[in-house]
Amino acid sequence: MPLLHKIAGVVIVCAVILGLTLPGERRAREKAPTAERAGNTSGTADAATAAKASGTPAPGGSGTPSASATPTGPIPAAAPAAAAAKANELGQVPVLMYHRIVKKPEMSLDRSSKELYDELTRLAKGGYCPITAGEFAGGRFNVPAGKHPVVLTFDDSTPGHFALDASGRPQPDTAVAIIQRVAQENPGFRPTATFFLNKELFGLEDGPAGAGLKWLVQQGFELGNHTMTHPDLAGMSEQKVHEEIGGMEDRIVQLTGAHTATLAYPFGSVPRKEKWARGDGARYSFQGIFLAGWRPSPSPFAEEFDRWNIDRVRSEGKIKENDCTKYCSTAWLEYLDKNPDERYTSDGDPNTVTFPKTAEDRLDGTYRARARTY
Incomplete structure (x- = not known):
């Protein structure tokens, strides 16, 4: 093999090794490893x-x-309260990815009702405040000063996510019931999440499904698109991609009268051309798209944030499978607790973006007019 070819091979191998992202390392973002079954x-x-x-x-x-309207002078000083809260609105945000919620887990991506309750309680005690996937993708959310946003996402619209009993209340042990319970026990923990839907719609027939989806929206939950049949979009034609995503969007609009704001790729698998998933005329047009992911997402105000490839973290303990000892929710939440300077901490004002001066180079310039430093 010619010497130049050998050198090129070594360079490529080194690039791959250096590209692997461990918790807290701020390297260029790559496509995250995909889970078996991923989920506005x-x-x-x-x-x-x-x-x-x-x-x-x-x-x-x-x-x-706009960039042309962006100030070029020094960034104004942060409000004293924001500085006191050690606000860092360029920090990382955990977007947690859940699948089936069951009493006794049977599959690798399952979480028990107790595991969900324990993790949400941990988030509440740790100062996290849930926001929706759409709010996060658009950078439009209001979290109290000193608190941290977290996005709770549930893929595949399975029965363990949501069901109503005869009195019209959420069935015990479903994700919705557990979220509401944790919110009641922890004032300030907003009872919201985003449900990425497939055609089964929690196992409900069309009539109950429509009533159920409207109930969720009325209660402050968000609906997202996860395709009709959960296919691998990577190997599909443009027409098939539009059919899968558009078909699901048609059904949601038919049942609720409203479009979704975000999409989650099944298996985290991206179509051959990403624009096929982003929009299809008036049929669907998303604000952000979520991957299957293995790391927290950058702040929506950071230069590295990509609304079309938003990272998520699988909810799981520190187990060996899929390297969850480093990349699943328990490990990442522990890491952010130990490294609070890397975590998104709110300044309490949705009209400003506050961060330490040392982080200024990470700011997306389109937000400079709202920027404040300390």
Whole structure:
């Protein structure tokens, strides 16, 4: 083999090794490893890009200031309360990914009702405040000063996520009932989550399914798109991708009268052309897309944030499977507890983006007008 070919091979191997991201390392973002079965009004990629350039909010977008209107002078000082709270709104945000919630786990991605209760209680005691996937993707959320946003996502719309009893209340041990219970026990813990839906819709027939979806929205939960049949989109044609995503969107709109804001890729698998998933005319048009993921997401105000490839973290203990000892929720939450300077901490003001001066180089320039430092 020619010497230059050998050298090229060594360079590629080194690049791959250096690209592996361990907890807390801030390297260039790559596509995360996919789980076995992964799991939201919205602007298209083109609309969002145009809005960013012009300063005009895209449909469902965050209305970020235009680059041309961005101040170039020193960033103003943060409010004393924000500095006292050690706000860092360029820090990492855990987007937790759940699948089946059952009394006794049978599959690798299952979590028991008790495990979900324990993890949510841990989040509440740790100062986390749930927000929806759509709020996060659009950078539009309000979390109290000193608290940390967390996004709870549930894939595949299985019966253990949601069901109502004869009196119209959530069935005990379902995800919705557990979320509401933790919120009642921990004032300030917002009872919300995003459910990425497949056609089964919690195992309900169309009539009950429509009533159930409307109940969820009325109670502050969010609905997202997860395709009709949960296929691997990577090997599908443009038409098939549109059918899978559009078919699910059609059904949700038929049952609720409203579109979803975000999509979660089944298996975390990206189509051959990402634009096929982002929008299809008036049929669907997303604000953000979520991967299957193995790491917290960058802040939506950080330069490295990519709304079309948002990282998630599998909910799991520190087990060997899929390297959960480093990359699943228990390990990551422990890491962020031990390294609070790397975690997103709110300044309590949704109109400003506060962070330490040392983090200024990570700010997305379109948010500079809202930036504050200390």
